[in-house]
Amino acid sequence: MNLRVVKFLFEEAFISLRQNVLMATIAIMTISISLIILAVFLLLFFDINSAIGGVSRNLTIVTYLDKEITSSGISKVEEQFALITGIKNVEFVSKEDAWKKMKDKFKYQEDIVNLVQGNPLPDSFVLTLESPDKIEDVAKELKLVEGVSDVRFGKEVVSKLRMFVQVFNYVGLSVVGFLLLATLLIIINTINLTILAKKFEVEIMKLVGATNNFVKWCFRIEGLVMGFLGAIVAIVIVDGIFSFVTYKIHMVFPFISVFTQGLSIITLNIFLLCLGLIIGLIGSSISIKSLLKSILKK
Amino acid sequence: MNLRVVKFLFEEAFISLRQNVLMATIAIMTISISLIILAVFLLLFFDINSAIGGVSRNLTIVTYLDKEITSSGISKVEEQFALITGIKNVEFVSKEDAWKKMKDKFKYQEDIVNLVQGNPLPDSFVLTLESPDKIEDVAKELKLVEGVSDVRFGKEVVSKLRMFVQVFNYVGLSVVGFLLLATLLIIINTINLTILAKKFEVEIMKLVGATNNFVKWCFRIEGLVMGFLGAIVAIVIVDGIFSFVTYKIHMVFPFISVFTQGLSIITLNIFLLCLGLIIGLIGSSISIKSLLKSILKK
Amino acid sequence: MIRLRNVTKTYNKSFTVLQRINLHISKDEFVFLVGPTGAGKTTLIKLILREEVPDSGSVYIDKVNTRDFNENQTSKLRKNIGVIFQDFKVFNRSIYENLAFVLKIQGEKKKIIKEKIDTVISLVGLEKKLHLHPFQLSGGEKQKACLARAIINRPLVLLADEPTGNLDPDASWEIMQILSKINQQNTTVVVATHDKHIVDMMRKRVIALHGGNIIRDQQLGKYNHEP
Amino acid sequence: MIRLRNVTKTYNKSFTVLQRINLHISKDEFVFLVGPTGAGKTTLIKLILREEVPDSGSVYIDKVNTRDFNENQTSKLRKNIGVIFQDFKVFNRSIYENLAFVLKIQGEKKKIIKEKIDTVISLVGLEKKLHLHPFQLSGGEKQKACLARAIINRPLVLLADEPTGNLDPDASWEIMQILSKINQQNTTVVVATHDKHIVDMMRKRVIALHGGNIIRDQQLGKYNHEP
Numbered sequence A, B: 001m002n003l004r005v006v007k008f009l010f011e012e013a014f015i016s017l018r019q020n021v022l023m024a025t026i027a028i029m030t031i032s033i034s035l036i037i038l039a040v041f042l043l044l045f046f047d048i049n050s051a052i053g054g055v056s057r058n059l060t061i062v063t064y065l066d067k068e069i070t071s072s073g074i075s076k077v078e079e080q081f082a083l084i085t086g087i088k089n090v091e092f093v094s095k096e097d098a099w100k101k102m103k104d105k106f107k108y109q110e111d112i113v114n115l116v117q118g119n120p121l122p123d124s125f126v127l128t129l130e131s132p133d134k135i136e137d138v139a140k141e142l143k144l145v146e147g148v149s150d151v152r153f154g155k156e157v158v159s160k161l162r163m164f165v166q167v168f169n170y171v172g173l174s175v176v177g178f179l180l181l182a183t184l185l186i187i188i189n190t191i192n193l194t195i196l197a198k199k200f201e202v203e204i205m206k207l208v209g210a211t212n213n214f215v216k217w218c219f220r221i222e223g224l225v226m227g228f229l230g231a232i233v234a235i236v237i238v239d240g241i242f243s244f245v246t247y248k249i250h251m252v253f254p255f256i257s258v259f260t261q262g263l264s265i266i267t268l269n270i271f272l273l274c275l276g277l278i279i280g281l282i283g284s285s286i287s288i289k290s291l292l293k294s295i296l297k298k
Numbered sequence C, D: 001m002i003r004l005r006n007v008t009k010t011y012n013k014s015f016t017v018l019q020r021i022n023l024h025i026s027k028d029e030f031v032f033l034v035g036p037t038g039a040g041k042t043t044l045i046k047l048i049l050r051e052e053v054p055d056s057g058s059v060y061i062d063k064v065n066t067r068d069f070n071e072n073q074t075s076k077l078r079k080n081i082g083v084i085f086q087d088f089k090v091f092n093r094s095i096y097e098n099l100a101f102v103l104k105i106q107g108e109k110k111k112i113i114k115e116k117i118d119t120v121i122s123l124v125g126l127e128k129k130l131h132l133h134p135f136q137l138s139g140g141e142k143q144k145a146c147l148a149r150a151i152i153n154r155p156l157v158l159l160a161d162e163p164t165g166n167l168d169p170d171a172s173w174e175i176m177q178i179l180s181k182i183n184q185q186n187t188t189v190v191v192a193t194h195d196k197h198i199v200d201m202m203r204k205r206v207i208a209l210h211g212g213n214i215i216r217d218q219q220l221g222k223y224n225h226e227p
């Protein structure tokens, strides 16, 4: 294909779209809507996912040290910790601090606290992990470090969280996958409807000598253009909704930070654009191919 | 309209659908897909909503009684509680039970517990509420009861939960509303595309003397039939997915009970059917009306 | 039956097709409309059918001015006018369905619909093609099917726009005989045609259009569209 | 140029339109195809255009059997054949776009497209209608536009199916002169028509179809489709 043909194909696509502007507009609108649905759920999925990630990242392991440990022993333990992979942050909590916190926590049970003489608590390290996945393994390694008397973490919380993540990803990915499929089908169907309505046009094209390839490319480019326009409209609306919702949520729940760590809006825009173009092309290819076949058979 | 005309209108609708079976099939498919999307999210929304409801219902208020209270005093307090609305369940926890639990909880801090002599804890009632909404009001009323020394509930948990419910409903309802709108638009657009493709037919109808009303009802019934078929297909698929997912989740997470308290599948089916019929009717009405107008103008 | 008073029709606000046309066709008449291509024959027929409305002047059908017809009155008018359109305008359905539609919108019963179709289809000789779709018919057969649709309702007025353009001379002559017979049964017949032979043979009233005007209106006329 | 060998064409596996037709039309010929409605004239033209393929027998264009043409060969064939279809088959676009399309698929440059359209449109006298859409044209004007589309490419073969059905006698005669001139410029012309007057005046080869057979094939023939 030389450049003139490409130029002509685009011209044809625009003539064809202009021929039934209303139909084209409606089709493009439908493409936009289904892309918007998809985009909204991608945003939700990734954002909730990252929110869960945030919770997971806050899981900590508390390592209690021997009561008789010296300050040089403490630094030795800390050095050992540096050798263990998967630890993101290490915070030392002296037994004094721990006791203060404890007293704070049991304010109501004052009587109990007052009954205690001296400080019964040991020094400890609070460790943050890079990921909660290997928390058991890390805990085991920590136990082996000399000077560590006990290692504690919320076993129940970890397992609940893990289950939740599993369910969420299971459901979320199924839903996103299902939506992707549904979007594909809706867009392909819509393009198919607009092309079926042009059966008569295609018949004439063939009768005056247009090759199948020529006809196919005319409609492919038409599909591409529709997909492109649909994606652009979707992007504008999604970005609008996004800004509005971010703003609105910020007003209502100023303490929540939304849409910060999830899917970046630019990635999403690029994804929508590619999707629009690709489905536009594929949808029109399928439709025109089957239409040409049906014309041949008649 | 007499019965013969109604019969004829249905005949016309089927002739018209048969005239371009492929187009009709594609349109019905699109209608199904968008209804399925809506249904999936309604199920998810209502199910998560009811799951949250479950969590809320487990919120409790602990009422500590005066240390010197007599057993007749305890029953008096209980009688008073019966007068307060909004309490679903009342459970008495004796100071002995409470101390046992406390000891259990602080196993690690054995030293502290061992330092305590006797039982420093009072008797208490654990109350379950009908709804967490009025928890503060109920707590206030409880405080006024004679024999009650203190009333405690997880203020932080309640406020966090409330916020979560608020955010969830905010987001969830927005999403469901948005999806409903999107579904409506997709279905209306799809029907519009099939009707636009029949412009030539409508022109002939008008020229041989069909009234606007007649033409409108032909296409309305066609829209109704498409909406009906689309809804039926959607219902079959949604019910299929539902059974499959329930089964699958039961396999993978046998301890979770899903889809039990949310939206009943029968309600959903009826909703989808009505929606299909109504949008089919409305969509075709809008389309044929604007088509007739455009023909008149030309 | 049909009266045009000072009718002017302009397309796109600039191209005047008919200019101050005055015309009266009475109930029992059979009229040929002739004129070169683009003279406005089809436009005149569209005006009578109220597919188009005049820019100025009035069209009276059965003494009623159609100018201010609403949608319902227009439908009623069209139910009483049978038309053979120059470009056929048939549904992409079987001939049977095409014919049945016209009767169905009148609320006819199934049985009567079947009877009427049988009668009219044998009149035009398309019995074997009754269940074919238009794209399966030859040009002439399509034209005959259009005639059948136009007369199935025994209309008050029959408008035939180039009804023999795709027919051989013998078939054309047969069609003319059918139109003649319908005319005798009290239907006003208006035929727009280029078929010199037929016009000359039929010896009916001939109205010749040219340059937006009626340049000749003759009883027992001949085809001649020269000014 | 065109040769049919024992061509049989049956529709719906039961209705035989053409039966063992043998026919040869050489490069420089101008041929009329006559026959009553439904005789198979359009079917014959469709066979030449390879819009239909024969059930048995072969169609040769320029000595090549078109039976086993693939899609590309068919396109190439059609680019060399100009056709005036009985039912027009024009795009719902302006006449200009309709004409341009035929040239565009040949990969012509914009400038040349414009030139060629200008030439051909003045030949058929539709200069003022160039940017109108088909539904804005009269029947005869549409027919002329189809002629313009058929000849714009200087095709090797010109197939005209009832090209004067919507034209007045004068316009018909003009069109015939154009076809004649094109024939003299080395295009094979096949005209299917019912216009007795024109066939009789032109004195060209006349092939008469009837009942699925060629019942007459005469040089300098007259219109006469009686067996």
Ligand SMILES: Nc1ncnc2c1ncn2[C@@H]1O[C@H](COP(=O)(O)OP(=O)(O)OP(=O)(O)O)[C@@H](O)[C@H]1O
Residues within 6 Å of the ligand: C011, C012, C015, C017, C035, C036, C037, C038, C039, C040, C041, C042, C043, C044, C086, D129, D132, D135, D136, D137, D138, D139, D140, D141, D166, D167
């Ligand atoms: N919708 C329209 N818009 C613009 N011009 C139109 C429209 N309809 C008709 N015309 C023009 O009006 C003129 C008359 O058209 P009309 O169809 O009435 O001619 P006609 O006498 O029927 O011709 P023919 O014998 O070719 O059928 C033509 O030149 C045509 O181009």
Ligand SMILES: Nc1ncnc2c1ncn2[C@@H]1O[C@H](COP(=O)(O)OP(=O)(O)OP(=O)(O)O)[C@@H](O)[C@H]1O
Residues within 6 Å of the ligand: C129, C132, C135, C136, C137, C138, C139, C140, C141, C166, C167, D011, D012, D015, D017, D035, D036, D037, D038, D039, D040, D041, D042, D043, D044, D086
């Ligand atoms: N696709 C089809 N399916 C069934 N029958 C067909 C089909 N196409 C044509 N026919 C039949 O074949 C016969 C010949 O048709 P054709 O169009 O070739 O006739 P024709 O000679 O061109 O007639 P006319 O002068 O009326 O145009 C007709 O009786 C028609 O009904």
Ligand SMILES: [Mg+2]
Residues within 6 Å of the ligand: C041, C042, C043, C086, C161, D138, D139, D140
């Ligand atoms: Mg006309």
Ligand SMILES: [Mg+2]
Residues within 6 Å of the ligand: C138, C139, C140, D041, D042, D043, D086, D161
């Ligand atoms: Mg024919």
